[in-house]
Amino acid sequence: MWLVFPENIGPNLAIDETSVSKGELYTVVTNRDRHGRERSLVAIVAGTKSETVIEALEQILEELLESVEEVTLDLSDSMRKIVRRCFTRAVRVIDRFHIQKLAGRGSGFATMPTCLWTWPSTTTRWPVSVETR
Numbered sequence: 001m002w003l004v005f006p007e008n009i010g011p012n013l014a015i016d017e018t019s020v021s022k023g024e025l026y027t028v029v030t031n032r033d034r035h036g037r038e039r040s041l042v043a044i045v046a047g048t049k050s051e052t053v054i055e056a057l058e059q060i061l062e063e064l065l066e067s068v069e070e071v072t073l074d075l076s077d078s079m080r081k082i083v084r085r086c087f088t089r090a091v092r093v094i095d096r097f098h099i100q101k102l103a104g105r106g107s108g109f110a111t112m113p114t115c116l117w118t119w120p121s122t123t124t125r126w127p128v129s130v131e132t133r
Contacts, residue, residue, distance in 0.1 A: 010034070016028055
C-alpha cells in the first residue's frame, strides 16, 4: 500500500523510515526544498522492503526520477538499493546524524571514505576517519 505524489518531486529529496502507532513502519520520500511545508511529500509506502518501495516509486515517470540530483538517506542497505534503482542520476548523501552516530560509537572500520553530507543550506565534503578501539 502506498501513496505517490509525482507532482511534488524536486531535485533534492530525502528518504527515511518512520514508525507510527504499534510499531508500523513506513518509508517516506520528501522534497527537501519544501522544508516540510505543503507539497513536500513525494511518497509514503507501508513497510521498508526495498522491492515494495521501488514498485511504488516506479509509478513516477522516469523523466521525473532522472531529474533528481541528490537524495539524503541513512546507512541502510535497503535505502541505498532504492536510491540506486530509482534515482539513477542522483548523488547519495548520508545524513549527518548517522555519520555522527557512527563516529561516536567507533564503527570497527579503520577508516571510511570521504562522505558527502549536507548542512541546511550548504553542501560540504568532509573526510571521515573512525579509529578502531
